[in-house]
Amino acid sequence: MRAIRPLNNLSKRFYAAAKPNEALTEAYAGHKSPAVSLPAPQNVQVSKLPNGLVIASLENYAPLSSVGVFVKAGSRYETAENQGAAHVLRLAANMTTKGVSAFKLCRGIEALGASLSATLSRETMVYTAECFRDDLDNILEYLVNVTTAQEFRPWEVNDLTARVNVDKARAGQSRQIGIIEKLHEAAYKNALSNSLLCPDFMVGKVSPQQLHSFVEDHFTTSRMAVVGLGVNHSDLKELGERFLSVRGGSGAPLAKASYRGGEVRVQNKSDMVHAMVVSEGAVAGSAEANSYVVLQRILGAGPHVKRGAGIGSKLSQGVAKATKHLFEVSAFNAFYSDSGLFGVYSVSQANTTGDVIRAAIAEVGAVAHGAVTADDVARAKTQAKADYLMSIESSSGLMAEMGAQALSVGTYQAPEIILQAIEAVTQDDVVKAARKFVDGKKTMAASGHLINTPFVDEL
Template sequence: MNELKSTTLANGLRIVADIDLRGYSAAVGYFVRAGARDETDIESGLSHFLEHMMFKGTARRSAADVNRELDELGGQSNAYTSEEQTVYYSSVLPKYQDRMVDLLTDMLSPSLDADDFATERNVILEEIAKYEDQPPFGAFERVMECAYGPRGLGRRVLGTTHSIESMQVESMRAYFNRRYRPENIVLAASGNVDFDGLVAQAEKMTQHWLDRPAPSDLASDDLGTTPEGIELTQHLSVPDASQSYRVTLGDGPSMQSELRYAMRLLASIVGDDGGSRLFWDLIDTGRAEVATLWPQEFTDTGALFTYLVCAADDMDSNVRLMNEVFGRVARDGVEQSELDQVINKTVAGCIMQSERPSNRLFGLGSRWLCCGDYLSLDELLDAYRGVTIESVAEAARTYLGQSATEVVASSAEPQSNLVG
């Protein structure tokens, strides 16, 4: 049986674990409330940049030591940054729990060396350039900027070429001291975990985190201006693109909305990449290469994305078809057989994913960081099984019939602006 345990250290660090002593592995990670929405204009991209710098060495370890130990301990180790958090994680054999916690905790006190900063800046700039060269050519970032504005949730996770080129290591150190404080961090673990040992080790190793210098007050952004390097036009010109790429963003349920489970199931019925209504109407018929819909939940709001890829000449007719699908569902709801099928599919997926502690870790850490709670597997399955035709219909009426922000990336200006 799984057991959920949690505690809060005297310094404010929260520790939570989903323990299953029958498992053959353990997953552990630090979840930090430091994402793009926490940055100012001069810090744009800093959360992600700082994630890279965590692997560049500490007072106890060189960069080579960090990477060598990650390899020695085996398993899978990595990090990622989003709009609302930065996460450092690893899955290991239980006998290596202490060593991995020691390594990850040490990494969260990085050297932030000026020479390493200058070198890694070039890596970030290359990452930005590479990303902008790949379809859909920055359309997802642009639609977030247009929908939310270029700050807060609309701020780019990678930053812009301008913000990274002008960034100073002193800004990174100040941002680190402001965001990487114990009250902003959750240490999460899942699988075959020694919880008492985890707590004792974290308590000893993170005592000095309270000694980090108190952050100074930040100058406010000028909200009457657009940050340098940002454009808010809703068409991205890509001269060599052979297809058109359309992204829309409308309102969706937040991480705390009662409709989030119904919306997830509705999105699967309408816009999953296989077997959904959009699949049969646009993909199976050869009208489009991609036609999909999905929700993304944030702490205090949510987004509903659509993504359409097709020949430029077919864009308007395909948009009409998508809007007709959304309109029918918003008006008529879905069939009970469709809902039963997607519930079975989703429940099976949850069960199979839960077999890996690393999969459970992300839901546990993210949820505890933003909401201070967590659903066990049984509770999650009950939540999906409890979704009714009526709640799906409510989600459809609430979210599918709304207007949305549209961005198109193509070789030519769009001929019309059909937003559903």
Template sequence: MTSSEVARPAGGAARAITRTLSDDPLGGTVRRTVLPSGLRVLTEAIPAMRSVSFGIWVAVGSRDETGPQAGAAHFLEHLLFKGTNKRSALEISSEIEAVGGETNAFTTKEYTCYYARVLDEDLPLAIDVMCDLVADSVLAAPDVETERGVILEEIAMHDDEPGDEVHDLFARAVYGDHPLGRLISGTEETVTPMTRRQIQSFYRRRYTAPQIVIAAAGNLDHAAVVKLVRQALRGTPLDTDPAAPAAHRPATPAVRTRPAANLVEPKETEQAHVILGCPGIDRTDERRFALGVLNNVLGGGMSSRLFQEIREQRGLAYSVYSYASQYADSGLFAVYAGCAPGKVDEVLDLTRAELQRVAATGITEGELARGKGMSKGSFVLGLEDTGSRMSRLAKGELLYGNLMPVDELLARVDAVTLDDVNGLAADLLARPMSLAVVGPFDESAFAAR
């Protein structure tokens, strides 16, 4: 690792600190600059590309809301595109689209991201527009009312998608009233009374320079990106006094999960949607590489045990898979299946039997090799575009406080042993399982299971 300092203009006491994090043979040169305000800028230069993905990541998500604020982070994400002191909503979208670019945003439980993808020659425009909307949105009262209606429609649309709804129901089964168990969008009951003042307060208290990571990947020059970011933020609320970057969200104390529960959302659907699972591990747990292998073996692809048993051999479901979600201090492991209502019992019995079998006897050497190959291949193939590389930079900085080189990550997967996976399986899959079901069932249909 090498480092160098980039001084502010004459007369300024604070200095921006720039470091070269890696010169990855599987990617480009990664550099990181910490501005005096505590805002961080990371770039990966990939000269072979003709595009750049630029993202502004804020370490604020739905878990940072109080109960009455539920949905504020997502509401704010919508509102920042509605206009700034320099641009109207139409100008924000038209300036990017006029050069063939695209821009969007998303909110998760632990962070929010605003991003654009443009031709390399249009990166200065993207930086100016995106920094403007994140740093200096006006949150006009009429726009609050307009977006309130849009978000309520989004919530209603989500309620009409049982395949999505069941995942939220499962989170509530595991986490209960904890913020990790709540809807990212909030509910009609929390969004309807939310005021502009509440959203404005959330915006200015949470969107501070030390909480923000800016990441870009593609055909770019790091020093030029830093200069453009500083110009775009000059005079905005993010152009603040010197401060240290915020530490990444701590892993302790661990989130308290509720006892295993069965939750049913009665709905007249042609297909039942079921999730069976348990609390998992947090994202810094050293066993996360073994978990990736275990997940691949159980339900990570068409060759997985659950897919072969439930779909290929018995034809009980079209979609069946397992997945792991990881947070700073907790996680989930679950199996999803969509099947005819009359087949739910058989699908659940087969799923439980397979999980118990793997917990008791583990996986085979052949499955270990296949699971490791899937993990490595999917990771490397996922780095084939600038958007995924930009996301990797930001998540490494925001969620872990460091960027693990590609070769090191692949080596960590290679180092997973059969004992690692089987030990994790014996622990994880023996935990009490919660069940979430959306379909044509009574609320008490699964109470005794």
């Protein structure tokens, strides 16, 4: 039988090539195409309700629908008394609510073939539901319960302790995550210094009362946005008016992040040292932020080739001249609603860390003194625009972009506007951004065998 299958495949290919002169693009005479009119593509629609809730949707006529509830309730909103509340709240997304038990929530979502997830950043908490279009009404019932009718039963909250420890253990295995957390701890006095993970002294000690208080303070209509893909805008608007308007008002005041600069050093026996050196960068959504995006691509935002080392970037080339040992180096860039961080991230052997860090900073300094060409800027802008377009190709990426804009400015800017803003960045803008890093107060975080790692005041 194995010998017969290849012969069958060959016969099909020979049959297809039997009449090479016959046009294969002509329609079969006996076939009549059904008169199906495809719906016209729609643009993103945004509405703001009188209570401050923002509704954004895109009807893409996909068989799958996605709805996300974005809340300004990230870890930056924690206080000294309730640190870790945001982490525990994210894990509590599948617990019993006032309208549905944890068992029904789990089995009901499974029966629909749907998914319900919660993600956390320093700025936002996001609840996302995905399902078949026909099951949208059912999944929205669960989504409303999870976001507006939390109950936080004490025994269920206690059971979350094990999951908190699992999250912390997984994060501990990633030295990159650990060094980024330490960097924020050193860079800010408050707000953005809060970790995404529950601190050790609060594990098992975040109470149901603290969770209720956190939700009441931050899950208010003026701090929320509802984003939908593959849904009708009027239906999503009705959902917001009927179910998500139970908590009005502005909620707790925003604690403005205060950048201070500083240093955190984690000494261990690892031969590979992870180090980050940054200065305060740009605020998200500003024109200056686009300059940092382009500067990051000029210096090197990581390899663009699978398993590559990004050797074509300025940082890699500059560091390669200073040391012949193994290293990885790239530019780091993070934006927030009231601050930002920009700098260099390196991974190198312990005995060469000092040379690698100094060489990387020197490359940024060279750009600050004008060592950048028009071709460098043009290439970096092309990379930045391509990265942005690829980031919104997926449903999750597009939803994240729509939600971020809806929360920050209450509107949505089409990709064409974002691309124009990136294209408007000039060579002088890039030089100014690099000079701001060079002249700014530095923050440093390092982890490993730090025998040859300079202190921040030595750079």
